[in-house]
Amino acid sequence: MLEAQHVDLRRGATLLLEDASFRVNGSEKVGIVGINGAGKTTLLKTLYGELDPDGGTIARPETIGYLGQEPLADALLAAVDGTPLSVLDFMLGGRGLDAMARELREIEAALDAATKPGNEATDSSALLERYGELEAQFQGAGGYDAEFEIVQLLAGLNLKGVEMDRPVSALSGGQKTKLALARVLFSAPEMLFLDEPTNHLDGKATRWLMEYLGRCESAVVLISHDLALLDTAITRILHLDATTKKLTAYKGNYTSYLKQREGAEERAVAQMERTQDKIAQLQQQANWMRGKTEKVARRAKVLDHKVEMLREAMPDTAHMPHKERAFTMDLPITRPSGRDVFRAERVAKSYGTKAVLDSISFEIERQQRLVVIGVNGAGKTTLLKMIAGVLEPTDGAIHRGYNVDVGYFAQEHEQLHPDMTLLEELQQAAEETPNRTGQLPTEHTLRGLLGRFLFSGDQAYQRVGTLSGGEKTRLALARLMLGGYNTLLLDEPTNNLDVASRARVLKALAGYAGTLVIVSHDVAFVEALQPDYALLLPAGQIRYFDNSLLELVPKVK
The missing domain is CATH 3.40.50.300 (P-loop containing nucleotide triphosphate hydrolases)
Incomplete structure (x- = not known):
């Protein structure tokens, strides 16, 4: 379970989020939405643990996985003992199986060399003993089953044409991004944090990911502007409001969230208009009374007090549900080109x-x-x-x-x-x-x-x-x-x-x-x-x- 209590977030001196508290339970699938620049990625990185909150506390599950928008870090692609990191070893690293797999291959190569002509006198008993121990560990840790699971994951993300022994550094940028997603899914943590996971995915791979997230046992917290993904795989929406700096939870998928938010906006506006009409009516009555007898004029003060109470009870318009802003742009041309x-x-x-x-x-x-x-x-x-x-x-x-x-x-x-x-x-x-x-x-x-x-x-x-x-x-x-x-x-x-x-x-x-x-x-x-x-x-x-x-x-x- 993920639990955030009274969390504040800032970017420098800029407040992004104030006093947010919520939970993500079991295998719940939660989407974070808000306009660009509201602080969604900062919030996700803070929930994951890459950043510290400026206030409040966050309790996380023991095992978590994170996929950001950034390209694969060079540290993940580094060669091991001079050998470029392969697709298989990169994926096995998601469950800590890569070192065992490499050692098994090294022993196999040594045993193969020992059987070649001229090496008959080589004593391979120690190698065979170590190989047996290591293979038992690898199998017990699910290593052989894992390789089949990796093949299925890569096929689902349209990477089935990528050879397992290909160096990760030789992949295209889009293939590396999909491989990073496959590794996070393969790691099978209690909770997944995904930032725009459908970037670089074609339609088939996106549909596969939707189905996968819907049936996987991990809880998921994700940011996505892919509306179909938010409608298919998500069960709750957290809306980060760039104006009020508040986080509001909505049950259901993205379409349900839009309807709930639109209804909240309409109700808030209608309530504000009713209150303003009531204030105007009371002020008109009070002004009329002030021009009458002293006794009637005293009643005007009662109405003034009611007006003041209504004004104090009115919500701050800055904190009311509202339509969020978007940027504005045009594309002027300095000079025309030739034909x-x-x-x-x-x-x-x-x-x-x-x-x-x-x-x-x-x-x-x-x-x-x-x-x-x-x-x-x-x-x-x-x-x-x-x-x-x-x-x-x-x-x-x-x-x-x-x-x-x-x-x-x-x-x-x-x-x-x-x-x-x-x-x-x-x-x-x-x-x-x-x-x-x-x-x-x-x-x-x-x-x-x-x-x-x-x-x-x-x-x-x-x-x-x-x-x-x-x-x-x-x-x-x-x-x-x-x-x-x-x-x-x-x-x-x-x-x-x-x-x-x-x-x-x-x-x-x-x-x-x-x-x-x-x-x-x-x-x-x-x-x-x-x-x-x-x-x-x-x-x-x-x-x-x-x-x-x-x-x-x-x-x-």
């Missing part, structure tokens, strides 16, 4: 012997909108990086047209600088703006832009590396807004964003007058954007976009 924006000629990309893309050709003209569609690992992110100039193709070429100013939104936010403050990040972005005219924007102007993206006060001096995934997404979007680009390359631009924020991004892109190339697993987002063309990977086929292609966008049905 021809990009031309790709037989582009190929390989990593060593592994071919990711082969002989891809297409053209994009000014103001066209292209969506790149393909399953995980099809090369979508690699293609966008090559178009952006971040990667060079192994073969072929990508030609950029006249006056093409490119803004690139990277899925992993590589364009951001972790050691910079938010203000420094925007200052550098302003300096890098192509074809800038006039003076650089002032600090006051940049802080105003940060405010539009819900970064207020001292957050301007916060380090970028300390931001949550949703906050990094907002900062990266602010960079794009500052640049005046006439061509945007967007790789999963709605990852980690709440519903209201996704709607604002869609509105800004709908009004964008430039050229757009986008990768997204968000089927509703792609459908609303209505691109002109679709590039299907890995085949490299260009088609006019219509809604029948939405079936190829990984999604949850």
